[in-house]
Amino acid sequence: MRISVVGVQGDVEEHVLATRKAMESAGYSGEVIPVRQKGIVSESDGVIIPGGESTTISKLIFREGIADEIIESAESGVPVMGTCAGLITLAKHGDDEVEKTGQKLLGLMDTWVKRNAFGRQRESFEVELDIKGIGRYNAVFIRAPAILKVGKGVDVVAKLNDYIVGAVQKNLLAFAFHPELTDDIRIHRLFLDMAKR
Amino acid sequence: MIVDLKKLRFGTELLKRGFAKMQKGGVIMDVTTAEQAQIAEDAGAVAVMALHKVPADIRAAGGVARMADPRIIQEIMDSVTIPVMAKVRIGHFAEAQILEALGVDMIDESEVLTPADEMYHINKREFKVPFVCGARNLGEALRRIDEGAAMIRTKGEAGTGNVAEAVRHMRIIMGAIRELKGKSEEELKLYARKIEAPYELVFETAELQRLPVVNFAAGGIATPADASLMMQLGADGVFVGSGIFKSEDPERMARAIVEAVNYYDDPTTLAEISKGLGEPMKGIDIRTLEEHEKLQTRGV
Numbered sequence: 171m172r173i174s175v176v177g178v179q180g181d182v183e184e185h186v187l188a189t190r191k192a193m194e195s196a197g198y199s200g201e202v203i204p205v206r207q208k209g210i211v212s213e214s215d216g217v218i219i220p221g222g223e224s225t226t227i228s229k230l231i232f233r234e235g236i237a238d239e240i241i242e243s244a245e246s247g248v249p250v251m252g253t254c255a256g257l258i259t260l261a262k263h264g265d266d267e268v269e270k271t272g273q274k275l276l277g278l279m280d281t282w283v284k285r286n287a288f289g290r291q292r293e294s295f296e297v298e299l300d301i302k303g304i305g306r307y308n309a310v311f312i313r314a315p316a317i318l319k320v321g322k323g324v325d326v327v328a329k330l331n332d333y334i335v336g337a338v339q340k341n342l343l344a345f346a347f348h349p350e351l352t353d354d355i356r357i358h359r360l361f362l363d364m365a366k367r
Numbered sequence: 368m369i370v371d372l373k374k375l376r377f378g379t380e381l382l383k384r385g386f387a388k389m390q391k392g393g394v395i396m397d398v399t400t401a402e403q404a405q406i407a408e409d410a411g412a413v414a415v416m417a418l419h420k421v422p423a424d425i426r427a428a429g430g431v432a433r434m435a436d437p438r439i440i441q442e443i444m445d446s447v448t449i450p451v452m453a454k455v456r457i458g459h460f461a462e463a464q465i466l467e468a469l470g471v472d473m474i475d476e477s478e479v480l481t482p483a484d485e486m487y488h489i490n491k492r493e494f495k496v497p498f499v500c501g502a503r504n505l506g507e508a509l510r511r512i513d514e515g516a517a518m519i520r521t522k523g524e525a526g527t528g529n530v531a532e533a534v535r536h537m538r539i540i541m542g543a544i545r546e547l548k549g550k551s552e553e554e555l556k557l558y559a560r561k562i563e564a565p566y567e568l569v570f571e572t573a574e575l576q577r578l579p580v581v582n583f584a585a586g587g588i589a590t591p592a593d594a595s596l597m598m599q600l601g602a603d604g605v606f607v608g609s610g611i612f613k614s615e616d617p618e619r620m621a622r623a624i625v626e627a628v629n630y631y632d633d634p635t636t637l638a639e640i641s642k643g644l645g646e647p648m649k650g651i652d653i654r655t656l657e658e659h660e661k662l663q664t665r666g667v
Binding site: 179180182183230254270290298312 | 368374375381382388389413444449450470630
């Protein structure tokens, strides 16, 4: 299998390494490619949009044409996972910050997102979460966004008090935290299992 | 799920280093006003560095350079949605406490400002906010990481618009990391003593074949080609200080440098990006600087 990690900005290398590790543990053979230009996403069995600055990532993927390829892949059923900035990028509905910065969204998931929902870096935190289908999980939130509400067809898999921090819509996965920053590869494994099908 | 808010863990090493990792592949721009911060955000900067004066003006003004007025920093924080960083003097932990209280996202303990402590850097582990520090070589970089820095940048020679020193520092650091490869435990211990760095960090760097934290280029980057050069030498991203707002057309230069970091290894696209940007900042030949005018020798 081939997994693309959108590589224009953010913690791309961490996702590549976590995905490779998950591949190995699952016994899947394949490659994981950081993608900075168009032409590769379309040929992939799964796409990951990493953490980073969502304003920057959005500008670069739309400018380069990677955005259209992600939309096409997602609509054809290829699994796409977005973490942190990726969760924002996948969404249909932005908040006032998204509007103010003129940030374009992929508009794939029926989610209402809020950027920097928990505050600035000093309000960033780690916490033990319960994730549906995964169980107890140490989640790392860095200037993290959150989902305020979801439309029909979106399954909420993780919540932190009033905020939705994990959601699945058919072949699309969104997490507000960073599974790529810890050694726990269960989320990447879940994603790869979807890509395998 | 209802989580007891007391169970949230703040300011951990993972969160500090993780924040720095989110900046990778990005451009962090020096700004002195809310308007400039907006321009930087619109251009695609991953963060801004809020300053009273850009390094070129600090250099020209002389005297003691200090932390910026918190009011300017606050205005910049209120004007953009991306992270805001700010500088403190080397060793000035009170300035750092003030910036932490203000809520800046990262503190740059910077040689660009006049050092406040000739002996010690700030004990950065005491803070919840992450720090970035400058380094000219592997010893400096690992000492700063040992003190708690979550991110390293080359010192270069700030405010000169001359990339030569940033190149020198990046080559020295990357070269030293390559040299660690294949060294035995005894040799690594000897090397650690020689560069006055903790053995554990030398060992970790040898294993990883990179610094244990994100490593950016800074100090003299003025054009898209400069940004590409630093990325090709192994930088994780770039800081641009005076290079944007001392150029003829800051909006275009800012956008071009952001694109150049993404296309750093694609000369054909870089050629397009570099066309007709107007005059970059004028700059200074490092060889015309007296030793005491160099900022990079501060805080080793």
